[in-house]
Amino acid sequence: MEFGLEDVTLDPVSVDRWEPLAWSLDVWHDATPGDRMSLPCYPTPFSAATSGLEGELALSSGMAGEDLGGKIAVVENQFLALPQSVLTSFATWVYDPAGEVPTSVQILPFSGQLNTIMDPAVAAGAIGFVGILRGLPWDTDHYYVPYDDVHRPIPGLWLSERNGDRLLEFLGQGPARGRIVLERNLEPATSHEVTGVLRGASDQWIVIGSHHDGPWASAVEDASGTSLVLAQARYWSRVPARERPHNLLFLLNAGHFSGGAGLQHFVTTHHDFIANQVVVEIHLEHAAREARGDNGQLVPTDAPEWRWWFTSFIPPLEEAVAGAICAEGLGRSLIMPPEGFPPGSKNPPTDAAFFHPLTPIVSFLTAPMYLFDEGDTLAMIHQASLVPLTRATIRIVEALRDQTVSSLRSAVYVPPRATKMPPCVPPPTP
Numbered sequence: 001m002e003f004g005l006e007d008v009t010l011d012p013v014s015v016d017r018w019e020p021l022a023w024s025l026d027v028w029h030d031a032t033p034g035d036r037m038s039l040p041c042y043p044t045p046f047s048a049a050t051s052g053l054e055g056e057l058a059l060s061s062g063m064a065g066e067d068l069g070g071k072i073a074v075v076e077n078q079f080l081a082l083p084q085s086v087l088t089s090f091a092t093w094v095y096d097p098a099g100e101v102p103t104s105v106q107i108l109p110f111s112g113q114l115n116t117i118m119d120p121a122v123a124a125g126a127i128g129f130v131g132i133l134r135g136l137p138w139d140t141d142h143y144y145v146p147y148d149d150v151h152r153p154i155p156g157l158w159l160s161e162r163n164g165d166r167l168l169e170f171l172g173q174g175p176a177r178g179r180i181v182l183e184r185n186l187e188p189a190t191s192h193e194v195t196g197v198l199r200g201a202s203d204q205w206i207v208i209g210s211h212h213d214g215p216w217a218s219a220v221e222d223a224s225g226t227s228l229v230l231a232q233a234r235y236w237s238r239v240p241a242r243e244r245p246h247n248l249l250f251l252l253n254a255g256h257f258s259g260g261a262g263l264q265h266f267v268t269t270h271h272d273f274i275a276n277q278v279v280v281e282i283h284l285e286h287a288a289r290e291a292r293g294d295n296g297q298l299v300p301t302d303a304p305e306w307r308w309w310f311t312s313f314i315p316p317l318e319e320a321v322a323g324a325i326c327a328e329g330l331g332r333s334l335i336m337p338p339e340g341f342p343p344g345s346k347n348p349p350t351d352a353a354f355f356h357p358l359t360p361i362v363s364f365l366t367a368p369m370y371l372f373d374e375g376d377t378l379a380m381i382h383q384a385s386l387v388p389l390t391r392a393t394i395r396i397v398e399a400l401r402d403q404t405v406s407s408l409r410s411a412v413y414v415p416p417r418a419t420k421m422p423p424c425v426p427p428p429t430p
C-alpha cells in the first residue's frame, strides 16, 4: 500500500453484532391503566429482546441481595466524578504545567459498575431493567454500555436523567407498572484485525496498535486512535529501514465493543511472539477534547481531556514516556500503573489490557465522559493534540533504540520505584 507496508493481513475475528431496531417504555399507575405515559429511552446493548413485557416497576438500589422477582428494576447509574487529586494518587508521574490538578474534577464515562450494572437486577429475579443515566451534564440516553458481549437474559433500557426524573416522580405518586418493547438483531459476524509491517534495524519488534471499531460515529473512540497508528505507519515508512530502531508491527484490532474480541484474538494467536519477540507494545486511544454541558447539550472545549499513559514498571520505559510528554508539552498527562487502576485490576482498562504482563506496554488513553455516547462526533477530537501525540510516540520508539526484549524485561521493578524520575525538560519557547 501507499506507506510501503509489508505483510498486510486481514485476520478474521468472530464478533457479535448487536443492532437495535425498535424500542419503547410505557408506564401507568395500577389505579388508572388507561392513562399511560411514554418515555423516550434507548436499549442497553446485548440485552434480551421482547415484543412486549409487562411488570411492576420497582426502585432498586442496584446492589445485591434484593428480591425483584417478576418486577422491572429501576436503577440509577451514577457516573463517577473524580477529582484529579484522586486520579493522580494512582499515577507514578504527573505532568501538569498549568497546575490544574487541585481544582479539576473529571466525570468518567461510566458508573462504578461499568459493564455489570444490570447483573444485580438479573440475580434478584427482575424480568426487565430500566437504568437512569445520572450525573451527566447533558441530556442523553444513547449510551453503549455494557459492551462486554454478555447476552443478559432480560431486556434493558436507558433513560436520560431528565426522563429518569419523570419516571421517579411518577413512581412517587403510587404503584406503577411498565411495558417494555425491545426488538434488535443479535447475530454472529466476522470482523478483521488489520496488520502491516515495516522492517527495521533489529530482529525484534515494537507493536503499535489501537482498535478500529466503535458503536456510533465514534470519532474519538477510536477513529482518533486509528489515525494515530496510521500516522506512525506513515512517518516510519519515510525513515530508511536501517534507521528504524526495531521491526514495527502496526495493529488495528477488531471487536473492542464485542467483549474485546479482537484484543483477545490477537493475544491468543500471537502469544509466543508477544512474549518473546516484542520489545514493547504501544497502544494509542482517544485524542479527546474535554467537554461540558450547556442547556442539555454536549459542548466540546478547547482543552484536551486528561491523558493517561499506562506504562509498565520499567524505569527506562517510564523515562522514555515522561521525556516524550515533556518534550512535546503534553500537559494534563499522568503516567499510570499497568495494574491497580481501577483498584484490584490486574490489567490496564484499555484495549492493550492483555498485552500486560506478556510484554512491556505503553497504553495511551483518555476517558472523556462522552466516550460511549452518540455525542462522540468529529467535533470532539482534540486536533491540536494529534501532531504532538504523534511526535511523542516517535520519541518513545526512538528512545528504545538500544533496548531489547531482555533488557527491558530485566529492568521491571516492584513498586515503589527506587530512583526518582529525572526532571522534566520543558519544550523550548517558540
Ligand SMILES: [Zn+2]
Pocket: 211, 221, 222, 225, 256, 285, 286, 351
Ligand atoms: Zn478505544
